[in-house]
Amino acid sequence: MEGRLFTFFGAIGGHSQEWIILSHFILTIAIVFLIARAATTKMQLVPTGAQNVLEAFIGGVIAMGADTMGETNARRYLPLIGTLALVIFVSNMIGVIPGFEAPTSNINFTLSLALIVFIYYNYVGIKLNGFVNYFKHFMGPMPVLAPLMFPIEIISHVSRIISLSFRLFGSIRGDDMFLMVLLMLVPWLLPLPGFFLLTAFGVLQAFIFSILTYVYIAGSVMMHEEDHH
Secondary structure, X not given: OOOOOOOXXXXXXXXXXHHHHHHHHHHHHHHHHHHHHHHHOOOOOOOXXXXXXXXXXXXXXXXXXXXXXXXXXXXXXXXHHHHHXXXXXXXXXXXXXXOOOOHHHOHHXXXXXXXXXXXXXXXXXXXXXXXXXXXXXXXXXXXXXXXXXXXXXXXXXXXXXXXXXXXXXXXXXXXXHHHHHXXXXXXXXOOHHHHHHHHHHHHHHHHHHHHHHHHHHHHHHHHXXXXXX
């Protein structure tokens, strides 16, 4: 069932997977910038319109992180996680609209996002703890357990890349397949409940990716704070 779903960008530039994902990713970034611009062009003390929506979004992301690592740390890492959440959300929503395809339905795109998270939280951990102390935590509480614990920890951390990328890819790809079958079986106006369901799944996957990113960063941050108590 590969390459058969109509997309507007496919009709313009061909149906190669690279072009489809790149064009829809550019569209996603353009929408994110437009949202940010609309929210910040005329900022008011009492927010309205786009500013109100984006402030609610930012407040929700901070509240989500505060439960994991405290509000101070949640605000510190908001730029990365807020950006990821907004890009993933917009990308997922694009895929719900007939004639467009979500970039997150491609494993290369979701793998790139997962690698960004993996590299960043390890960078934070090494920066806060130092290279030796960071990996020392991988060896467990007792030196005798180090030969067993260290490989397990390494595998556990690497598996996070697979978990993040395949969870998002699998869910959104499945949504695309569901939407395609739905539109083949019934007229465009009848499957409205299906569209609401796909929208809910898209929001949920953006939330899951964001909260897991907070959890992974929290592991590095809390490691540093535990050493100082």
